[in-house]
Amino acid sequence: MLTKRIIPCLDIKEGRTVKGTNFVDLRDAGDPVELGAFYAENGADELVFLDITATIDNRKTLVELVKQVARQVNIPFTVGGGIGSIEDVSALLNAGADKVSINSSAVRRPGLIDELALQFGSQCIIVAIDTRFVEDIDWVHTHGGRNITPIKTIEWAKEVEQRGAGEILLTSMDTDGTKAGFANQLTAKISSNASIPIIASGGAGTMEDFYDVFTLGKADAGLAASIFHFKEIEINALKNYLAKKGIPMRI
DSSP: OOOBEEEEEEEEETTEEEEEETTEEEEEEEOHHHHHHHHHHTTOSOEEEEETTTTTTTOOOOHHHHHHHHHHOOSOEEEESSOOSHHHHHHHHHTTOSEEEEOHHHHHOTHHHHHHHHHHOGGGEEEEEEEEEETTEEEEEETTTTEEEEEEHHHHHHHHHHHTOSEEEEEETTTTTTOSOOOHHHHHHHHHTOSSOEEEESOOOSHHHHHHHHHTSOOSEEEESHHHHTTSSOHHHHHHHHHHTTOOBOO
16 A cells, blocks of 8 residues: 655745635744754645745745755655746756646646646646635635636546546635644545545644544645644654554655
8 A cells, every 4th residue: 555645835935834724814834944954854745836826926936945955855845836837847946846746727727737747747747726615616726825817626627537647636615724623525536536646735733634634635645734834743753653553644
């Protein structure tokens, strides 16, 4: 059985790590280079770096900052934010990223997923899906969660896999930052119909929440931010807890 992954996430704004609730009310969470180094040394399976205002500001991801973080980590490193072309991906992979995450650009032009998968291989391409439950349906949102689209989340998850995405990073805007648990029902629906890994994001507050997302949610990885940044949960302790509960972990 494949091991489950624990992934801390660095949400970056103006060069600093930030964290909010339901995608708003951001507060400072530290230096991304220092945090990246800390996580690489303390049990993280992978690291995700998301430049959360790149698309809104209509600019590229902070390549120099990516280089600085990449020098400090020896675990798989994913970068997202403002990526819209083969050239953008090349620049980030050359800066030290192992994988890239695309979101708004993929919704705007779905063929971009096909192009990037063909050029770089599916293993490099993660499609991030920001989703919110509105009028009894889960809808895809773009531009850092600011814009609702007419695309249903479950249908979009199927399409991005068909187009060549290697993984899906599924973030529930309803649970994000609440520490009330992941959106396990939605995660399970998507995981059960996918043959690629699903990374669950949004809502982690306790070690039990991770156990639930791996069992009830059928996720392949659990991603979180504030509980790791503010030392509420230590990653090695979390992985030991999960291993004792029968979840396959890389210790």
